[in-house]
Amino acid sequence: MEIGAQVASWLDRHHEEVLGWRRHLHQHPELSHMEYRTTEYLASVLKEHGMEPHLFPVTGLMVDIGPEGDSRLAFRADIDALPLIESTDLPFSSEVMGVAHSCGHDVHTVIALALACALNTIELPIGIRVIFQPAEEVMDGGATEVISNGGLDGVDAIYAIHVEPKLKVGRVGVRAGAITSASDVIEIRVKGEGGHSSRPHLSQDIVYALGKLVVDLPGLLSRRVDPRTGTVLVFGAINAGYAPNAIPDSGSVSGTLRTADIGTWRDIRPLIAELVDQVLAPTGVTHELIYNPGVPPVLNDDVATALLASAARDVDAQSVVQAPQSSGGEDFSWYLEHVPGSMARLGCWSGQGPKQDLHQSDLVVDERAIGVGVRLFGSLVQQYSSRSEAFLNS
Incomplete structure (x- = not known):
């Protein structure tokens, strides 16, 4: 048998x-x-x-x-x-x-x-x-x-x-x-001069900077990485401020980056850092990218x-x-x-x-x-x- x-x-x-x-x-x-x-x-x-x-x-x-x-x-x-x-x-x-x-x-x-x-x-x-x-x-x-x-x-x-x-x-x-896909976790922490919401020109508007990251970073990534790799960045958390009339001095966004391509996974970290720099440069904030690699596909x-x-x-x-x-x-x-x-x-x-x-x-x-x-x-x-x-x- x-x-x-x-x-x-x-x-x-x-x-x-x-x-x-x-x-x-x-x-x-x-x-x-x-x-x-x-x-x-x-x-x-x-x-x-x-x-x-x-x-x-x-x-x-x-x-x-x-x-x-x-x-x-x-x-x-x-x-x-x-x-x-x-x-x-x-x-x-x-x-x-x-x-x-x-x-x-x-x-x-x-x-x-x-x-x-x-x-x-x-x-x-x-x-x-x-x-x-x-x-x-x-x-x-x-x-x-x-x-x-x-x-x-x-x-x-x-x-x-x-x-x-x-x-x-x-x-x-x-x-x-x-x-399956690779799955990494990224967090971007930003800091700047806070202030009153009536005078945004006197601060570095942290919330605006975070908004640009959430909108622009996934879009730019889709134009720099071959779409056939199944690469996608999705933010699941955004944190900044407490009062509607106060611009905070710090905040963060965090999310997951996934790709089905092993070569992309191995090479994408410096590209993320480059794009974060470019998105935030006009806002005047300082930032820290925390990149936690997960598993390959x-x-x-x-x-x-x-x-x-x-x-x-x-x-x-x-x-x-x-x-x-x-x-x-x-x-x-x-x-x-x-x-x-x-x-x-x-x-x-x-x-x-x-x-x-x-x-x-x-x-x-x-x-x-x-x-x-x-x-x-x-x-x-x-x-x-x-x-x-x-x-x-x-």
């Missing part, structure tokens, strides 16, 4: 146990860098199923399965939750006030957990590493911590999935190239993505769809700076009622998506093991 079929068979026998894992994780979410109980729970399940997990220094863990050697195929799941109040009314809703798995990381985690347990019962021709990564939801994400603690040592390729509530359960969205490898699509078709010939390019950020991108790999979108909409969105307190994931994800990865192990030589030489 092939690996994919053996994984599917294991899943059928352990269906209720796997659902129990997912519901436990959903009920007990933890925020980024605070996933202590989650890490302990995952480690205990892995040990119960005959594995010896390796714990990272603070939170998170990984486990190696199959033959020892210099090369492994890796799978990554993220284990942290969001600071939201769940409003699903599920019988296994979050028991932690103000924390919820509203991005589906509990589903990612249980798919990886079930995969590890299933593969550990199979005689594998290749080594497998399953990574349970902390802190995906924050800058600087946990991926860099995993890498610095040896998470990619000996890994030849890595895969991940992310639930997608816009896709019906059973569908798998794949995309070669950029599937997830750039799915062509060959890895083709293999992922082939594995999905093995599970269901009609499952594969083209995933749209997202402007959201994902720190899975850091792994792909080191090894080839691919992230897929996993449909989790039931097909009834309105389609929901990620990072919303009412997100409900159709649990049938768990089986789709486990079978997808089981098929991928089979395909990779039979084609690994061609993959590594591509």
